Amino acid sequence: MSSLHNAFSQPANGKKRVVLFGGSFNPPHEGHLHIAHKAYEAMNADEVWMLVAPRNPFKDPKIYADLTHRMEMSRLMTAHLPWVKVSDIEQQYLKKGADFIETSETLKRLRADFADHEFIWMMGSDNIIDFHQWGGWKDMVQNHIIMIMNRTQSAEEIAAVKNAKAIVDSGLQVNVHNKGQVYNKPNGFYLVESPVLELSSTQIRKNLAQPQPNIIGLFNGVARYIADKGLYDYGQVLKPQSAPAPKKP
Numbered sequence: 001m002s003s004l005h006n007a008f009s010q011p012a013n014g015k016k017r018v019v020l021f022g023g024s025f026n027p028p029h030e031g032h033l034h035i036a037h038k039a040y041e042a043m044n045a046d047e048v049w050m051l052v053a054p055r056n057p058f059k060d061p062k063i064y065a066d067l068t069h070r071m072e073m074s075r076l077m078t079a080h081l082p083w084v085k086v087s088d089i090e091q092q093y094l095k096k097g098a099d100f101i102e103t104s105e106t107l108k109r110l111r112a113d114f115a116d117h118e119f120i121w122m123m124g125s126d127n128i129i130d131f132h133q134w135g136g137w138k139d140m141v142q143n144h145i146i147m148i149m150n151r152t153q154s155a156e157e158i159a160a161v162k163n164a165k166a167i168v169d170s171g172l173q174v175n176v177h178n179k180g181q182v183y184n185k186p187n188g189f190y191l192v193e194s195p196v197l198e199l200s201s202t203q204i205r206k207n208l209a210q211p212q213p214n215i216i217g218l219f220n221g222v223a224r225y226i227a228d229k230g231l232y233d234y235g236q237v238l239k240p241q242s243a244p245a246p247k248k249p
Contacts, residue, residue: 013186015118019043019147020110022051022090022103022122024201026064027226028074029217031199035149038194039122040083043147044182049085050074051106054099063205065231067091076221104136107144122147125161125191132166141170142187148174150193161191209233 019039025032028050036048052071055064064070071088078084093109094101103121110119121144123131128148131137140146148161161167162174167189175183177192199217207214208226213235215223227234 013118013184015116016046017043017118017120018114019045019048019120019122020051020107021048022053024055024064025050025052025070025074026201027070027204027218027222027232028077029199029201029204029222030219031217033077035122035194036078036081036084038149038192039120039147042177042192042194043120043145043190045083045120047083047085049087050078051090052086052088054088054091054094054101069225069229069231073222073225076225077219079221102135104134104140107140108136111143120145120147122149124149125151125157128161128164128166128189131164132169137166138170141166141172141189145183145185145187146189148189148191150191158191161189205232209236211235 019036021032021036021039023032032050036050039045040048052067052074054067065073067088071086074086078086089110090101090106093106107119107121110117121140123146125148128146131146134140150157150161158176167174170189172188174189174191175185177183177190183190204217207216209232213223213227218226226232
C-alpha cells in the first residue's frame with residue numbers, strides 16, 4: 001500500500017476506522033478488490049470489512065453459491081491483504097427464520113457491539129439514487145459517513161449524486177474526496193472518484209458455465225476453488241428447458 005496512506009493522520013475520534021463493503025460476492029472478483037483498495041486509501045481506514053450477505057432478497061436465490069463458499073472465495077482473494085476482514089456478521093444478526101436484514105439494523109448492531117469502531121458505509125453512485133427508499137436510511141446518515149463510489153467521474157453523474165433525494169432531504173452537502181485529504185466529520189456524504197472495472201459477478205458466472213470456462217476477472221485461487229467445488233455450473237452449458245408437450249384431447 002502507498003506511503004501516502006501511512007502518512008495520514010488518524011480519525012479525530014480516535015476510534016478504529018472501518019469501511020463496510022457489503023455485497024453478495026457471488027463470486028468475488030478483481031473489481032471488488034479494486035473498490036476495497038480505493039476505499040481503504042481514500043478513507044484512511046484501518047480495515048475494510050467485506051460483509052458477505054446471506055443473499056439479496058431482490059434476486060433469484062438459485063443463482064447463489066452457499067454462504068460458506070462465498071466466504072471462502074472472499075478469503076482466498078484477500079488472503080494477502082491484512083487490512084481486509086471477511087465477515088458473515090449479517091448472517092449472525094438475522095432473526096430466526098429470516099433471510100434478510102436491513103442495512104440500518106446491521107449498523108445499529110455493529111455500533112452496539114463495537115463501540116470503539118467508527119463504521120463507514122460504502123455504496124456505489126447508482127445506489128444513492130434510491131437510498132431514500134432504504135429502511136432506516138435517516139439513522140444511517142445521522143450516525144455514519146456514507147461513502148459514495150463515483151463510477152464514471154462525469155459531471156452528469158456527480159450532479160445526479162448531489163441531487164439524490166436522500167441527500168437533498170438530509171440537508172447535508174456532498175463532500176468530494178481530494179487525494180491527500182482526510183474526511184474526519186462524524187457523518188455526511190463523501191464522494192470518491194473511482195471508476196469501477198467493467199466486471200460483474202453475473203457475467204463471470206455466465207463465462208464459467210461455458211464448455212471452456214473463461215476465468216477473466218477471477219483470482220487463480222478463486223477459479224480453482226470454483227472448479228473443485230463445481231460451482232456456477234463450471235464448464236457446462238445449460239440448455240433451456242423445453243416446454244412440455246401439449247396433452248392429447
